[in-house]
Structure formats: structure tokens, C-alpha cells
Amino acid sequence: MARSRVIVVGGGLAGSEAAWQCACRGVPVSLFEMRPQTPTAVHRTDRLAELVCSNSFKSLETLNAHGLLKAELRLVGSLIIDCALDARLPAGAALAVDREAFAERVTTRITGHPLIELEREEVAEIPSAGPTILATGPLCSERLAESICGFTGQDNLAFYDAISPIIDGDTIDREVAFRASRYGKGSGDDYLNCPLNRSDYERFYDALECADAAELHDFDRQLLFEGCLPIEELARRGRDTLRFGPMKPVGLTDPRTGRRPWAVVQLRQDNLAATHWSMVGFQNRLRFAEQKRLFRMIPGLQRAEFVRLGMIHRNCYINSPRILRETFQTRRRDDLLFAGQLSGVEGYTESTASGMIAGIGAAALVKGHAPPVFPPQTALGSLQRYVAHANPENYQPTNFAFGLLPGLETPPKSKRERRKATAARAIRALGTYLKSVAFEPLAVDLRPRAAGL
Ligand SMILES: Cc1cc2nc3c(=O)[nH]c(=O)nc-3n(C[C@H](O)[C@H](O)[C@H](O)COP(=O)(O)OP(=O)(O)OC[C@H]3O[C@@H](n4cnc5c(N)ncnc54)[C@H](O)[C@@H]3O)c2cc1C
Structure with missing residues (x-):
């Protein structure tokens, strides 16, 4: 792998998380964000990680699928969830944020990182070589979308939602x-x-x-x-x-x-x-x-x-089971990774999770290590499996759901107890994995904050 600087395209939730994970592992990053020069139909500001619709990251309770995924992100050390907690608003069990305060925090953390260079520029084509993460989201610019079509061989990347x-x-x-x-x-x-x-x-x-x-x-x-x-x-x-x-x-x-x-x-x-x-x-x-x-x-x-x-609104995504491996690397090119909504996951938390996986993976590649594959019992691992192995016929981006996790050996009768046991198993499996030699922790450790779950 010739280039040791990772290119991340798109400064949304996934791209910001990916850049952060890479840089905190000592790998320099160029993060390309096309706003404000090239706007999208929905974004209003030039800030990174601008939330374009709801201001909620959904539940924090681990009996809820979104809550479990967030608990895992916090254990690994997610920039996005850390900033969301800092900008939290009252919303029951949900993690809702003041969207301006949230985006401001992410922008400040990213621009303040010595290993991240923020380039305000549209990337019109997939960089031809070197470690690259494409995280341009559902509103990926037309020119790059065409280039992606050329790479993936699909004629159409877009569908619409509301x-x-x-x-x-x-x-x-x-x-x-x-x-x-x-x-x-x-x-x-x-x-x-x-x-x-x-x-x-x-x-x-x-x-x-x-x-x-x-x-x-x-x-x-x-x-x-x-x-x-x-x-x-x-x-x-x-x-x-x-x-x-x-x-x-x-x-x-x-x-x-x-x-x-x-x-x-x-x-x-x-x-x-x-x-x-x-x-x-x-x-x-x-x-x-x-x-x-x-x-x-x-x-x-x-x-x-x-x-x-x-x-x-427009919504771009690839047919990931045809294009990606579990590591979010493409099947055809080791050093090209997708993340966020574009990679075939759905939702703020899932986009953040895929950015985290891709960012850790790209840093590992630069250092000559294998990108991480989280245990199948974890929410992170189950998203990895879904994008790589779901049925490619009529593929639709997915939210994380308990149904993506393997069943328990001896499942309790009540749904609540089953979820409790499944969530506890996920957190245990993640804890063991994070201690294993296969996982390189963040050089900058957010986990003490995350431990206050
Ligand atoms: C209108 C709308 C409403 C939505 N509502 C919700 C919701 O309520 N809840 C939810 O969970 N999810 C919602 N989603 C899905 C949501 O977009 C994702 O969950 C999340 O924002 C995806 O994060 P991302 O990082 O993949 O993309 P984004 O957050 O969109 O970030 C992608 C970034 O890439 C930049 N970019 C695009 N092309 C280029 C290029 N060629 N070069 C450089 N930069 C580029 C964009 O400007 C943008 O900043 C919505 C999506 C849309 C479009």
C-alpha cells in the first residue's frame, strides 16, 4: 500500500467518525467535504456531521437495538456518540441532540486533530489508488455517483425517501x-x-x-x-x-x-x-x-x-452484498472502503458504526494489519455480516435490529429477557474482543467517558 495518508470522502457522520478513528490510530487523513462550495439539496450549513432530518439518534436503552449499538460504539470510543452526548436534549430514553451544538462539536474536534486535514472540495472521481473511504451519504454528488456506478457496474444507485x-x-x-x-x-x-x-x-x-x-x-x-x-x-x-x-x-x-x-x-x-x-x-x-x-x-x-x-429526497446506496466484504472493503479493491448510508446501512447510528469500522480498517491496512471483524454476537459484527452477506436481490439499507444477531442457546421465554440476555452477550463478546490482540485500541482513549453508560 503506497500511500500512507488515508483519503476520506464526505464529512458526514460516517466520514467524520472514520477520519477520527484513523487519525487517533496515528494515521494521517485528508477529509474531503464538498460543502459549502458544492451544496446538497438538504444540508443548510458548512459544518461536518450536519443532521439533515430528525435530531434523534434514537434509544439509549440496551433493550432496544439502537441502544445496544450505541453502547458498543461508546465502548470502542466513538467521536460521534461522544459529541451527541455533549449536545444532548431531553427526549425520554432517546439520545436527541441540539443539532447545531452537535455539528459544531464534531467540526471542532475534527479540525483540531493534528493528523486530519480538512479539504473543502468535491471529489468527482474515486481516487485511483491508495487507502480511500467513500462516505458521501445518501446525497452523494452526481459526478462521484457516476464514478461509483462505473466501479460497481450498477446502472442505478438511487432511490428516494421522505x-x-x-x-x-x-x-x-x-x-x-x-x-x-x-x-x-x-x-x-x-x-x-x-x-x-x-x-x-x-x-x-x-x-x-x-x-x-x-x-x-x-x-x-x-x-x-x-x-x-x-x-x-x-x-x-x-x-x-x-x-x-x-x-x-x-x-x-x-x-x-x-x-x-x-x-x-x-x-x-x-x-x-x-x-x-x-x-x-x-x-x-x-x-x-x-x-x-x-x-x-x-x-x-x-x-x-x-x-x-x-x-x-434522493438516497444513494450500493448493493453492498455484491460489492463489499465484512470489513467494508470492496471485494475488487483492498484499499477502497465504503461507509455510511452509501455503504448500505440505514440511520445515524448505523452510519456512524460503519464509519468507525471503515476508519479502524483503513488505519489497519496502512499499518499492514488486518481490518477488524467484530464477533457475530455484537451489533457491530452483525452489521458487518449483513452488508456483506444479505440477499443482494432487492437489497435495501438496514437499521440494526436484534433479528440480525444469532439466537441464544437457551433463550428465555419473555421477549424482554431474551433481549436482555442478547444485549449482555453482545457487550461481553465485544469486551473480550477489545482486549484481544486482534484489536488495536484508540491512541486517544474516549472509553473512560464511555464507561459511564
Ligand atoms: C433528507 C434526509 C433525511 C434523513 N433523515 C434521517 C433521519 O431522520 N434519521 C436517520 O437516522 N437517518 C436519516 N437519513 C439518513 C441519513 O442521511 C443518514 O442516516 C446519515 O446522515 C448518513 O450519514 P453519512 O455520513 O453516510 O451521510 P451524510 O451525513 O449525508 O454525509 C455525507 C457528506 O458527504 C458530502 N459529500 C457528498 N458528495 C461528496 C463529494 N463528491 N465530495 C465531497 N463531499 C461529498 C456531503 O456534503 C455530506 O456532508 C436521512 C437522509 C436524508 C437525505
Whole structure:
């Protein structure tokens, strides 16, 4: 391997994590980020690791898949999770962040690292040789996407999905919307909840069913990601699908009636000042005027002003089982790695995890070592296995889920106990692996902070 400096393309969650992991192992990195000179359709700032939609990294509880993955990231020493914890907002058991404070912290840590050079420039082609990590995310620039197509031999990298609206907090009717977290989790009152009775819900459903959605383009005919379906798509699946999905009322009591509402729209705090609130699970591709009309039918939101409306967006990813090995190296070229959403994982935490794996792997390659393969019992290992060995037919990026882990030898009967045992086994397996000679720890150790799990 001639070049000893690793090139990381894309300063998002995956690229920042990858650059950090490499540099903290003593390997110099050039991190290329094309913003602000070349913007994307969704990013608003020039900061690294800008969150483009939800401000939540989801649960921190290890009984939840996202929580387990985060616990593992913290044990290995993740820059992104460390910065997210520093910028944390109240959100029940979830790790929600002030997006500006979060991105600012990541940018400061990356630009302050002596071994990382940040280049503000679009990379238009895959660098021809030398250790390279491509982490350009779902909005990868067109020119690089073409170059990737040339490498992977796929004709099409793109499909589309949808994002939720954000509301100005001053325009939410607090006489109606009540503060509570489901089952009193977190501080017990982290969310604002807009309650719907049966007739409110029926009226809303009927209006949504015949609402005007954005025009279908060719790309729309491809699959929307199942885990992020627009509400109008969910509604098409049945009158009660929303009530059992993003509008489920379980674990909530309306203080005005003393009863559980028929349905609920939850609003999650989106910035530290609590002036912005995002509609949880309300990603959609309805026309803007339709969104305003429809969402103002929801009790508590009659006067709502929208800071941002829902929309559809481009989403690039490779068919990873055809292209990648477990190490996120490509099958055809040892020194070319993919990370983040582009590599065929889905979500903030998973993108961070793949960046971590690719970053540690690239550093290992420069030093003549083998890139890490985490134990199959761990969330990290299971993501590695998924991207390399899932069925390539109709491949879709994945979130980490307990179902990706091998079953227990003697599984307890209750789901909760099974999850507890599976999570404990994962943490044990990771601990053993981290102590093994196969794993090179960070020269800069974040783990004392991470130990406060
Ligand atoms: C609109 C939208 C909403 C989303 N909502 C959510 C959500 O709510 N929750 C969730 O978990 N996930 C969401 N996702 C998925 C989300 O993008 C990923 O989870 C996460 O941001 C992926 O991290 P990443 O590092 O792979 O990509 P990104 O965070 O997008 O980072 C990629 C970076 O690469 C840069 N770049 C692109 N091309 C080039 C180039 N040629 N040269 C140099 N730099 C380049 C971009 O400017 C960007 O900064 C959403 C995606 C989109 C597009």
C-alpha cells in the first residue's frame, strides 16, 4: 500500500467518525467535504456531521437495538456518540441532540486533530489508488455517483425517501398539546402530544386519503425505504395503520380527559431553545399547501407555523452484498472502503458504526494489519455480516435490529429477557474482543467517558 495518508470522502457522520478513528490510530487523513462550495439539496450549513432530518439518534436503552449499538460504539470510543452526548436534549430514553451544538462539536474536534486535514472540495472521481473511504451519504454528488456506478457496474444507485415537518413552538396550542413521554420514560414529559379523539382521527384520515402528493417521477417508482414510509403511504395500507404506527396513543393519558386518546401526534423538541418541534414519524411527500392545511386539522396545531415542511429526497446506496466484504472493503479493491448510508446501512447510528469500522480498517491496512471483524454476537459484527452477506436481490439499507444477531442457546421465554440476555452477550463478546490482540485500541482513549453508560 503506497500511500500512507488515508483519503476520506464526505464529512458526514460516517466520514467524520472514520477520519477520527484513523487519525487517533496515528494515521494521517485528508477529509474531503464538498460543502459549502458544492451544496446538497438538504444540508443548510458548512459544518461536518450536519443532521439533515430528525435530531434523534434514537434509544439509549440496551433493550432496544439502537441502544445496544450505541453502547458498543461508546465502548470502542466513538467521536460521534461522544459529541451527541455533549449536545444532548431531553427526549425520554432517546439520545436527541441540539443539532447545531452537535455539528459544531464534531467540526471542532475534527479540525483540531493534528493528523486530519480538512479539504473543502468535491471529489468527482474515486481516487485511483491508495487507502480511500467513500462516505458521501445518501446525497452523494452526481459526478462521484457516476464514478461509483462505473466501479460497481450498477446502472442505478438511487432511490428516494421522505422527511418530517418542523413546527415553530410558539404556534403550538399548549392548552391542547400536553407534555408527556410514553409510559413516563426519560424525564416523563419530554414530548408534546396532540391528542385526537375518534372523530378528529376519522376527519384527518379522510382528508389525508385524498390529499395531493408530489408528482411521481421515474425515480419514485423505485422502492421507498420501508422503515421511513411517508404517512400518506402508510395511510393507504388501512384506516388504522397510522393509529398503530406514528400516531399510536399507547402509554399516554390526556390530562384534560384522564383517558388515553384515540390517536396522538407526538412532537419532539428539535433545538436547545425548545423553539422548534418536529412531528415524529410524519415524513411525507405531500404538496406544501396540503401539508399546512392537513396538519392544521390536528388538535393543538390549528395555528401551526412550519419551520420546514416534509419532502422527498434522493438516497444513494450500493448493493453492498455484491460489492463489499465484512470489513467494508470492496471485494475488487483492498484499499477502497465504503461507509455510511452509501455503504448500505440505514440511520445515524448505523452510519456512524460503519464509519468507525471503515476508519479502524483503513488505519489497519496502512499499518499492514488486518481490518477488524467484530464477533457475530455484537451489533457491530452483525452489521458487518449483513452488508456483506444479505440477499443482494432487492437489497435495501438496514437499521440494526436484534433479528440480525444469532439466537441464544437457551433463550428465555419473555421477549424482554431474551433481549436482555442478547444485549449482555453482545457487550461481553465485544469486551473480550477489545482486549484481544486482534484489536488495536484508540491512541486517544474516549472509553473512560464511555464507561459511564
Ligand atoms: C433528507 C434526509 C433525511 C434523513 N433523515 C434521517 C433521519 O431522520 N434519521 C436517520 O437516522 N437517518 C436519516 N437519513 C439518513 C441519513 O442521511 C443518514 O442516516 C446519515 O446522515 C448518513 O450519514 P453519512 O455520513 O453516510 O451521510 P451524510 O451525513 O449525508 O454525509 C455525507 C457528506 O458527504 C458530502 N459529500 C457528498 N458528495 C461528496 C463529494 N463528491 N465530495 C465531497 N463531499 C461529498 C456531503 O456534503 C455530506 O456532508 C436521512 C437522509 C436524508 C437525505
